[in-house]
Amino acid sequence: MNIIVCIKQVPDSEAQVKIASDGKALDLDQVKFVLNPYDEFAVEEAIRIKEKKGDGTVTVVSLGPPRVKDALRSALAMGADQAVLLWDPAFEGLDSHGTAVLLSRYLAGQTYDLILLGKQAIDDDMSYIGPALADLLKLPLVSVVTKLEFSPDYKTAFAQREGERGVEKIEVSLPAVLTAQKGLNEPRYASLMGIMKAKKKEIQEVNAAALGMEGSGTSDLVKSRVTKLDYPPKRPPGKIVPGDAATAAKELVRLLREEAKII
Amino acid sequence: MKLELTADQQAFQEEVRKFAQKELAPKAAYHDKTQEFPVESLKKMAEMGLLGMSVPAEYDGAGVDSVTYAVVILEISKADASCGVIVAVQNSLVALPLYKWGTEEQKQKFLKPLAAGLRIGAYCLTEPNVGSDPGDMETTAVMEGDHYILNGTKTFITSAQKAETFVVFAATDRKAGNKGISCFVVDRETPGLSVGPKEDMLGVRASGTAAVTFENCKIPVGNRLGQEGGGFRIAMEALDCGRIGIAAQAIGIAEAAFEASLQYSRERKQFGQPIGDFQMIQAMLVKMATEIEASRLLLYLAAYKKDKGERYSKESSMAKLFASKMAVENTINAVQIFGGYGYTKDYPVERHMRDSKVTEIYEGTSQIQNLVIAKAIAK
Numbered sequence: 318m319n320i321i322v323c324i325k326q327v328p329d330s331e332a333q334v335k336i337a338s339d340g341k342a343l344d345l346d347q348v349k350f351v352l353n354p355y356d357e358f359a360v361e362e363a364i365r366i367k368e369k370k371g372d373g374t375v376t377v378v379s380l381g382p383p384r385v386k387d388a389l390r391s392a393l394a395m396g397a398d399q400a401v402l403l404w405d406p407a408f409e410g411l412d413s414h415g416t417a418v419l420l421s422r423y424l425a426g427q428t429y430d431l432i433l434l435g436k437q438a439i440d441d442d443m444s445y446i447g448p449a450l451a452d453l454l455k456l457p458l459v460s461v462v463t464k465l466e467f468s469p470d471y472k473t474a475f476a477q478r479e480g481e482r483g484v485e486k487i488e489v490s491l492p493a494v495l496t497a498q499k500g501l502n503e504p505r506y507a508s509l510m511g512i513m514k515a516k517k518k519e520i521q522e523v524n525a526a527a528l529g530m531e532g533s534g535t536s537d538l539v540k541s542r543v544t545k546l547d548y549p550p551k552r553p554p555g556k557i558v559p560g561d562a563a564t565a566a567k568e569l570v571r572l573l574r575e576e577a578k579i580i
Numbered sequence: 581m582k583l584e585l586t587a588d589q590q591a592f593q594e595e596v597r598k599f600a601q602k603e604l605a606p607k608a609a610y611h612d613k614t615q616e617f618p619v620e621s622l623k624k625m626a627e628m629g630l631l632g633m634s635v636p637a638e639y640d641g642a643g644v645d646s647v648t649y650a651v652v653i654l655e656i657s658k659a660d661a662s663c664g665v666i667v668a669v670q671n672s673l674v675a676l677p678l679y680k681w682g683t684e685e686q687k688q689k690f691l692k693p694l695a696a697g698l699r700i701g702a703y704c705l706t707e708p709n710v711g712s713d714p715g716d717m718e719t720t721a722v723m724e725g726d727h728y729i730l731n732g733t734k735t736f737i738t739s740a741q742k743a744e745t746f747v748v749f750a751a752t753d754r755k756a757g758n759k760g761i762s763c764f765v766v767d768r769e770t771p772g773l774s775v776g777p778k779e780d781m782l783g784v785r786a787s788g789t790a791a792v793t794f795e796n797c798k799i800p801v802g803n804r805l806g807q808e809g810g811g812f813r814i815a816m817e818a819l820d821c822g823r824i825g826i827a828a829q830a831i832g833i834a835e836a837a838f839e840a841s842l843q844y845s846r847e848r849k850q851f852g853q854p855i856g857d858f859q860m861i862q863a864m865l866v867k868m869a870t871e872i873e874a875s876r877l878l879l880y881l882a883a884y885k886k887d888k889g890e891r892y893s894k895e896s897s898m899a900k901l902f903a904s905k906m907a908v909e910n911t912i913n914a915v916q917i918f919g920g921y922g923y924t925k926d927y928p929v930e931r932h933m934r935d936s937k938v939t940e941i942y943e944g945t946s947q948i949q950n951l952v953i954a955k956a957i958a959k
Contacts, residue, residue, distance in 0.1 A: 319698075344857060394591075506599045506603075506626045506627075507628075507650075507880070508629040508642070509592055509628060509629040509633055509644055510629050510642050512588070512591050512592060512595060513588070513642070516591070
């Protein structure tokens with residue numbers, strides 16, 4: 318069973334991000350990066366599948382600048398077997414679509430039984446890569462998975478999704494693309510031994526030429542661009558309704574009904 | 581000179597910090613209140629390799645260096661001081677003597693399960709009448725054929741409640757003082773071994789601390805660690821390393837109190853401004869921050885010397901002496917910054933204050949650290 322997990326490195330959820338001076342990108346200079354939490358579920362699930370089945374390899378793949386190696390190492394420390402980084406200075410400025418196309422080109426040359434990803438990255442929340450990969454690789458997709466099991470021959474996966482009205486159970490033939498939702502598992506902490514092993518592992522690097530795009534550039538892969546970034550509007554200050562309890566309650570009800578229009 | 585952790589040490593620190601803050605810290609108040617031994621937390625720490633972190637990989641440990649050990653104990657203690665001392669004792673006082681003095685057979689039998697975290701270990705030196713002067717101990721081991729008969733009581737034994745492997749010191753020759761002490765590895769299942777009720781202590785209340793009594797316990801000669809009469813040296817060497825752990829624990833407790841105080845001083849307003857804007861509060865915060873860093877440097881120095889294979893007994897005593905006093909003083913100040921709220925269990929600083937005090941007492945009181953350092957500097 319060969320499982321490929323596509324991961325993304327994202328700013329730590331506690332990081333304070335600022336908009337860069339051009340107003341179109343984020344200033345990420347002082348930001349601490351982590352492995353995208355939803356991808357952590359995917360990595361954990363891949364390792365569990367491998368451990369349960371007793372054979373196979375878990376390969377983590379990411380596209381991004383050299384700092385992304387830290388995220389790949391986090392996955393290796395958890396127990397992934399090997400890591401691949403797709404990067405070339407020419408990749409700078411790729412959008413989600415371009416990223417998915419290049420990932421699919423790399424994956425097209427690999428053998429795998431399953432592709433796992435987080436359901437979205439917590440930085441841009443696009444939820445693009447999973448569905449796009451399925452489309453580009455002509456594979457079935459099951460997204461937002463909260464439970465995953467397999468047939469005894471591991472040719473079929475039984476995935477569970479949680480909707481607002483209930484639980485949906487899906488049977489899907491492999492290979493397939495599955496995206497992980499919170500609740501799928503509780504990701505492990507890396508052990509000291511795991512961290513040490515991960516440090517010693519080589520991260521395979523794949524550049525533009527290896528993806529068959531020597532000289533052609535990435536401009537025709539980019540289909541969207543950010544035109545402007547704005548901070549969310551400042552929350553208006555709260556209002557304190559004065560007076561004794563009875564009067565204040567009356568006034569509060571009036572405000573909720575007439576001003577806020579929520580009751 | 582380079583005063584920073586290596587990339588590896590930083591990676592260990594980051595992962596353990598993340599784990600400790602997320603998994604240990606939320607349960608610390610509960611453990612303190614109930615005195616419940618943190619079995620679940622220990623299981624998770626075992627999975628991360630923390631329970632045998634300083635044991636080499638060939639005996640199922642993680643084989644990290646002493647600086648990493650210090651950093652890890654600090655992070656654990658910052659989240660939960662009881663967990664800190666349990667892990668410190670397991671590594672420094674139980675696994676380390678077994679690794680250093682154990683025969684291959686003893687390592688296979690006793691060290692491996694400890695290093696893998698399958699068993700919890702306890703170190704039995706202190707007795708009801710014998711604390712700082714172990715040469716005068718009353719527990720005896722008398723050889724009878726192929727075994728020893730062990731009799732006596734050990735007190736204030738960390739982890740005793742749940743420990744399965746006990747490293748026990750006993751007099752094989754009561755007239756010989758320090759030279760008459762021998763060291764034994766004793767299984768919890770040994771007939772005649774009994775563990776008393778847990779001590780109702782001021783701090784580190786979830787450390788499973790209790791008395792252990794040996795009544796005509798038959799201990800095979802093969803369970804003796806080192807030579808007969810060689811126990812005192814084993815006990816002291818273990819404590820040299822142990823003091824790195826306790827210094828780290830003290831700093832961890834102080835750091836937790838400092839961070840809580842810093843945050844509170846920004847939120848709490850009096851006279852129309854955050855109390856952190858007042859110089860008298862700032863002075864307490866500055867003292868904390870500065871002394872924590874000074875303690876950390878002493879801690880790293882001791883651990884660094886140990887990693888280099890140099891003598892580090894003086895440095896580990898200095899680190900423990902300084903860091904424990906620092907932790908007691910600064911956690912008292914943390915309660916002061918929190919005022920009335922700090923005196924309640926609604927905030928964590930009173931626990932930090934209670935947890936800190938024992939670092940001046942166990943693994944050699946501050947008075948004993950003074951003796952060790954005085955002897956070392958007189959040379």
